[in-house]
Amino acid sequence: MTAAAALEGTVPLPYGPPExxxxxxxxxxxxxxxxxxxxxxxxxxxxxxLGLQRQGRIGxxxxxxxxxxVGVGAGLAxxxxxxxxxxxxxxLIALVRGxxxxxxxxxxxxxxxxxxxxxQMPCHPSAREVHYVSMSSVIGTQITHGVGIGFxxxxxxxxxxxxxxxxxxxxxxxxxxxxxxxxxxxxLPVVFCCTNNQWAISxxxxxxxxxERLSDKAPAYxxxxxxxxxxxxxxxxxxxxxxxxxxxxxxxPTLLEFVVYRMTPHSSSDDxxxxxxxxxxxxxxxxxxxxxLEQLIDALGLLxxxxxxxxxxxxxxxxxxxxxEAEQVGPPSAESLTTDVWATGPRPAGPAGEA
Amino acid sequence: xxxxxxxxxxxxxLQQAMRADPDVVLLGEDIGVNGGVFxxxxxxxxxxxxxxxxxxxxxxxxxxxxxxxxxxxGLKPVPEIQFQDFIYPAFDQIVSELAKFRYxxxxxxxxxxxxxxxxxxxxxxxxxxxxxxxxxxxxxxxxKVVIPSTPADAKGxxxxxxxxxxxxxxxxxxxxxRAVTGEVPDGDVRVPIGTASIVRDGTDVSLFAYGxxxxxxxxxxxxxxxxxxxxxxIDLRTLSPLDEKAVLTSVEKTGRAVIVHEAPRFCxxxxxxxxxxxxxxxxxxxxxxxxxxxxxxxxxxxxEHLYLPNxxxxxHAARSTARAG
Numbered sequence: 013m014t015a016a017a018a019l020e021g022t023v024p025l026p027y028g029p030p031e032x033x034x035x036x037x038x039x040x041x042x043x044x045x046x047x048x049x050x051x052x053x054x055x056x057x058x059x060x061x062l063g064l065q066r067q068g069r070i071g072x073x074x075x076x077x078x079x080x081x082v083g084v085g086a087g088l089a090x091x092x093x094x095x096x097x098x099x100x101x102x103x104l105i106a107l108v109r110g111x112x113x114x115x116x117x118x119x120x121x122x123x124x125x126x127x128x129x130x131x132q133m134p135c136h137p138s139a140r141e142v143h144y145v146s147m148s149s150v151i152g153t154q155i156t157h158g159v160g161i162g163f164x165x166x167x168x169x170x171x172x173x174x175x176x177x178x179x180x181x182x183x184x185x186x187x188x189x190x191x192x193x194x195x196x197x198x199x200l201p202v203v204f205c206c207t208n209n210q211w212a213i214s215x216x217x218x219x220x221x222x223x224e225r226l227s228d229k230a231p232a233y234x235x236x237x238x239x240x241x242x243x244x245x246x247x248x249x250x251x252x253x254x255x256x257x258x259x260x261x262x263x264x265p266t267l268l269e270f271v272v273y274r275m276t277p278h279s280s281s282d283d284x285x286x287x288x289x290x291x292x293x294x295x296x297x298x299x300x301x302x303x304x305l306e307q308l309i310d311a312l313g314l315l316x317x318x319x320x321x322x323x324x325x326x327x328x329x330x331x332x333x334x335x336x337e338a339e340q341v342g343p344p345s346a347e348s349l350t351t352d353v354w355a356t357g358p359r360p361a362g363p364a365g366e367a
Numbered sequence: 368x369x370x371x372x373x374x375x376x377x378x379x380x381l382q383q384a385m386r387a388d389p390d391v392v393l394l395g396e397d398i399g400v401n402g403g404v405f406x407x408x409x410x411x412x413x414x415x416x417x418x419x420x421x422x423x424x425x426x427x428x429x430x431x432x433x434x435x436x437x438x439x440x441g442l443k444p445v446p447e448i449q450f451q452d453f454i455y456p457a458f459d460q461i462v463s464e465l466a467k468f469r470y471x472x473x474x475x476x477x478x479x480x481x482x483x484x485x486x487x488x489x490x491x492x493x494x495x496x497x498x499x500x501x502x503x504x505x506x507x508x509x510x511k512v513v514i515p516s517t518p519a520d521a522k523g524x525x526x527x528x529x530x531x532x533x534x535x536x537x538x539x540x541x542x543x544x545r546a547v548t549g550e551v552p553d554g555d556v557r558v559p560i561g562t563a564s565i566v567r568d569g570t571d572v573s574l575f576a577y578g579x580x581x582x583x584x585x586x587x588x589x590x591x592x593x594x595x596x597x598x599x600x601i602d603l604r605t606l607s608p609l610d611e612k613a614v615l616t617s618v619e620k621t622g623r624a625v626i627v628h629e630a631p632r633f634c635x636x637x638x639x640x641x642x643x644x645x646x647x648x649x650x651x652x653x654x655x656x657x658x659x660x661x662x663x664x665x666x667x668x669x670x671e672h673l674y675l676p677n678x679x680x681x682x683h684a685a686r687s688t689a690r691a692g
Contacts, residue, residue: 095440129473138472145439146472150463156429157464160436160444167392167418167442174436186456190429197424352474353508355532357561357608360508 035250041314043088047245048309049323050084051302054104056327058276060335061120065280069339070120074135076101078275081301082207084108085248086175089256093172095143097158100135101207102177109142117334123341129352130344152178152185155204159191162200162265173259174202175252181212183226192267196233199264203255206267207242209274214287227269235265242270243301273299371551374544376518377407380525381445383555385415388443391529394421395430395447404449405485405544431457434480435464443529444480451486451538452495465534466509481528485541487579487629488675493668499630499661504536505607505639511535512606513560516581518549520604523558531560540579547582561605563613569599572685573617575640576627577603580676584627587681596689606636614640615648622653623688629675632660654691657684
């Protein structure tokens with residue numbers, strides 16, 4: 013039975029147009045369950061980590077709550093040869109693509125097992141084995157990196173696509189303009205993924221730009237732009253698969269705007285009561301991608317409520333265990349302070365060398 | 368061997384590297400069809416194609432950010448910034464991204480970019496075609512900063528830079544792009560990064576310079592010789608990592624130091640050199656260190672001859688240090 017047929021009669025649909033389910037292919041039910049498991053894990057991770065940050069056990073946390081359909085969707089829709097150039101809330105993509113949860117939690121604790129050797133704030137992981145690029149905290153600079161990777165893919169006749177992520181605030185950055193312009197000129201295999209969570213810390217998106225939709229910026233670069241409901245997992249995957257296929261076919265870049273609702277503070281250091289209307293969170297909760305997917309899973313009869321409870325318990329256990337293990341690992345060695353600055357050349361002086 | 372100007376040597380270095388390695392790609396403004404405004408990339412697009420010698424839209428942050436992405440994938444991009452004065456839109460990419468990728472990723476993402484930019488005054492370029500911005504970049508850990516002063520070094524250091532695993536900023540002294548010619552070895556003959564060159568031996572005073580300041584410094588050394596002062600001239604060639612041993616060895620011998628650069632004095636590269644000498648060669652010094660530099664003003668147009676250090680100013684400084692103490 014096709015997904016669309018399975019959904020017939022479940023009116024009103026708890027989810028977007030059923031024909032979109034075709035995007036998931038034959039393994040649609042497996043994909044949906046997998047997406048549900050990942051989103052459940054993401055919720056467990058955000059819940060526990062914000063708590064640990066408040067207890068002072070990790071230094072910072074930037075939750076993805078409300079944006080998981082984009083992260084999970086991109087993780088499932090991308091191929092191993094693709095590249096992920098992330099912004100702040102895209103770590104789920106690395107996990108879905110195979111980066112071990114334990115290593116990511118090591119990174120959050122900035123311990124000696126962190127692949128990035130504890131050099132970055134939490135939520136800035138590097139995972140080359142899944143083509144997940146290291147990010148800085150500067151807004152927008154990664155956009156041109158995605159363009160350069162697109163160039164390299166095109167030149168190397170590599171079938172990969174550079175999925176390049178950023179938020180609504182980044183559409184005001186220099187590199188947004190430079191990046192979309194370059195990619196348009198050279199018709200590069202880049203999919204620009206703007207996760208519009210409607211807030212750049214305290215600034216609402218309508219103060220970020222005069223255009224009605226961020227996707228409306230695409231025509232200025234001669235590329236297609238498309239606004240997508242970023243809380244609808246299937247719509248997200250459909251858009252990513254279509255834009256990816258077009259990039260792979262040599263048709264050039266696309267700008268996708270995923271509209272989502274930031275359901276948390278910007279980060280563990282932020283107090284949204286200073287700038288958000290009191291009803292924002294209530295409105296945001298009505299667009300919860302996790303609840304939406306759960307309703308769909310339920311309507312399709314893919315997982316019983318008992319099975320869903322088991323998934324939730326399992327995810328929480330997985331996160332708990334990763335935390336326990338990470339807390340047993342000490343901080344990076346003092347010696348690592350001065351490695352990796354250069355590959356060759358003298359090692360910079362560190363505390364050991366001071367007179 | 369070929370007799371080449373400095374800019375021709377840069378061109379030959381690029382050609383050599385591109386012939387040897389298909390992953391070497393060039394990108395920048397006017398570098399392809401036009402061969403670069405200084406002709407550094409003349410003929411290269413014709414030989415290697417428009418997808419390896421890429422004419423870009425006019426955006427320095429776009430050029431450097433794109434080069435970074437290429438390097439993350441594994442290519443060896445050599446972007447050109449048309450004048451170093453226009454590097455600032457890419458400052459964020461260079462300082463926040465290029466310099467830090469290897470470190471912040473625990474070594475997973477080396478970022479091998481060789482960024483070329485002509486720098487310096489003496490061409491009647493005014494404020495925005497004359498600057499010497501090397502100190503900003505030498506201050507940033509993770510970057511290597513190289514400035515050649517001869518055709519042979521230009522080619523040899525450029526080849527080393529392209530074969531280095533680290534990001535290298537390769538600043539070319541445009542004032543002497545064509546002013547000097549010299550013998551340049553054919554083929555892949557490299558000059559190592561991180562080694563200074565003693566271009567003239569001496570015993571009484573050490574003159575430290577680089578890039579376009581080498582010719583006036585050598586002229587000053589000749590003039591000093593006629594006064595009976597034996598000046599040693601050290602061409603630093605690499606500002607970061609500095610060949611500290613060469614600097615200290617020279618001053619331990621001469622006991623006197625004059626530092627020459629055309630960038631402004633305050634917090635210029637000479638300040639670091641002077642600090643290193645004060646820290647590590649204090650007891651060898653017989654006289655205060657002298658700096659001969661550009662002034663702490665924006666780079667002037669009509670009065671650039673008063674701004675740029677020349678042989679007379681260098682002689683004056685060397686004389687005063689030689690007579691002191």
